[in-house]
Amino acid sequence: MTNGQKDALFTLIKSLSKSEKRQFKLYVNRLGMNADAKFLALFNLLEKLKQYDEKQILDSGIVKKQQLSNLKAHLYKQVLISLRLNPVHQNIRSQLREQLDFASILYHKGLYKQSLKMLDRAKTAALEHEEKNIAYEIVELEKVIESQYITRSMSNRAEELVEQAKTLSRQNVLTSRLSNVSLQLYGLMLKTGYVKNDEELRVVKQFFSDKLPNYDSSLLGFREKLWLFKAHLWYSFLTQDFLSSYRYAKKWVDLFDESPKMIKLNPVFYLKGHHYLLESLFFIKNQSQFKEVLEKLERLRDNQRFLVDDNIESLLFLYTYSNKLNYHFLSGTFGEGVPIVDEILSGLKKYRSRIDEHHIMVFYYKIACLYFGAGDGRTCIKYLQKIISNRSLKMREDLMCFARVLNLVAHYDAGIDYNLEMQIRITYKFLLKMDNLQKVQKEMIRFLRSFGDFYPQDLKNEFKKLHAKLKEYENHPYEKRAFLYLDIISWLESKIQNKSVGDIIREKALALNK
Known part of the structure; x- marks a missing residue:
């Protein structure tokens, strides 16, 4: 079967x-x-x-x-x-393909003039909608027909078509090279996550410098700009330059808003632009603007230029709920976010065939963090186990590593510490194997390993000592990535001040957004 x-x-x-x-x-x-x-x-x-x-x-x-x-x-x-x-x-792209097919049939019927007339209209529409690959195919067919049927001054017509072909070829090659860089950086991000040391930063910088093609910004069209912004966005994410990632995500979205007709033709890219803009705003902790963009994302379904098909439906679910969770993390409203977990699980079941394993695991990690912040360590552990037990080698390594670290903290926080020492050893070996053991992780594991040696009356002082050490890494170029996955500093402050994690984060958010 x-x-x-x-x-x-x-x-x-x-x-x-x-x-x-x-x-x-x-x-x-x-x-x-x-x-x-x-x-x-x-x-x-x-x-x-x-x-x-x-x-x-x-x-x-x-x-x-x-x-x-x-x-x-x-x-x-x-x-x-x-x-x-x-x-x-049906969209302009499929219509242009159809016109090209019809023109080819007319050409093979010997109806050259009719074919050329159809091709000329299709070429104008293709250039207007930035469909330069199709435009290039149209010009190539025009060249074939013109070589057999002279409709005007052959010399002028030949030069015109040759120049169009050269221009379109240059633009298509540039777009291809920019899209290659963007895709390779995205693949690197999925596999290894953010750069972890000077050597990785050097490699990424060298790659970006070598692969990014030379270009004249004044000659860039919509497509070229889009792939250029994407390449810079992924480079910024990899190097943890989140202000830069915000700037390029904003340019990406603005590019569409300034050319509304492109939204209908490229709805997926428009949607993704909003998602990465939200992700950047989350990392720079701009809560007010995050809320505005999230509300805009939720209104996209009502935009007449934004056609919702099966693919868009699943992406809307993916990006909307991922960023709803991020908003609760940003505002510290963990308890208020718990009710949407059932909606997320229902959506994951509904769109299971259209959502890849990586994004499902990211959802599980975010849900685990939500329950951790809400003080429900046992449910947090349940979702972390879904990640830890996943044997997919294609999944992002840093996500797997931090899931294990959070798992240790959640076990400690929930009072489930009967086999904590064994879990610490397993986690330590895993991090060494993945070559992903950062200073923040080492300090956390050291603290948890020595937890049994602390007297109850000394515990708050030990929390303060760990907090002081970790604060040194909060703005470290590589170590700060640990706090993107788990706000361990706020957790320590909650222990020191006898408050919930949500209260601590809410206080910080209010202070930051005054």
């Missing part, structure tokens, strides 16, 4: 909305096919199944085993064709 989650056809059919399923059946009827066609019968069966079951398909008598693979491939293609015809999935 094939796993339904891994069967592409079954997953595609289950992703269809009611209107899309209805349109598919109308599409099949328009083809004039028999209503009992095998591929339609297979569609109807798969639509009803709760999970993919190959035995049930074969037992239905629709198809023999040796024919099943071909029938599934045919049905998969027909579903995609039906979706392509759906107005919901």
Whole structure:
């Protein structure tokens, strides 16, 4: 039996909305096919199944085993064709592709003039919407046609097309190089997290310097600027220059707001821009602006230029709830944030096929931090165990490391210390193996390891000593990253002042945002 989650056809059919399923059946009827066609019968069966079951398909008598693979491939293609015809999935990019295909058909029919006229209109629209890859393909087809059908002064026309091709080629190459740098930096961020020492900083700086192409800022179009801002954003995140990441995330969002028509064409990038702007504001602790941008993010669904499809729906969930959690961390309102956990878990279940493992683990870590701040150490530990027991090597290393450190603190805080020494040893070995043992982590482990040697009356003084040591690292270029994952200083202050972590963070937030 094939796993339904891994069967592409079954997953595609289950992703269809009611209107899309209805349109598919109308599409099949328009083809004039028999209503009992095998591929339609297979569609109807798969639509009803709760999970993919190959035995049930074969037992239905629709198809023999040796024919099943071909029938599934045919049905998969027909579903995609039906979706392509759906107005919901039409945008300027697909329309331009269609015009290019039509022009190519006209050319092969020998109708050169009609083809060129269609290509000229499509090229104007492509350039207007910054679709320069398609524009380049259009120019290349124009060159082929012009070589066979002279419509005007050939010399002038040839020079015009050659110059357009050169310009578009340069712009596309620049965009490709900028997008490569951005993607590589993003991949590095996912794998290792922020730079941890001078050597890592040197490597990242050298990489960015070597890979970032030369450019004339006055000649940059929308696409080039977008990828440039993305590259600088990820470089800023990696090097923990959060003011710089804020500036480039703001430029990213402003770029779209200044060109509203690009929002409809690139809704995912517009949405991601808001998410990274919020993340930057979180790191620089700008609570008031964070709240404004979060409210704008939540209103995006009502923006007529912002079309919500299945992909956007899942991203809206991901970014909205991730930043709602961050707002509670920023404002210290942990208890108020607990009720949204059920909404998050429901969303993770609903969008499970569209959210990758990394983002799910980040949610679990944030939920664990929420419960930790709310004083519920046992529930905090439950969510941390979901991360610690995850064996995926692709997951961010620093997230796994700090989950283990928080796990130790949560066990101590909840009074579950009967096997703390063993957990400390396991965590210490793990951090050494990952080469991720920072000074803040060492101090925390040293404190927890010697906890049993402290007399109760001396405990507050020991908290003060640890607090004084960790305060030295609060603004350290590399050590400060520990406090991005766990505000251990506020936790220590809560122990010293006999207050909750939430009270301490709220007091700091009020002082910071006066």
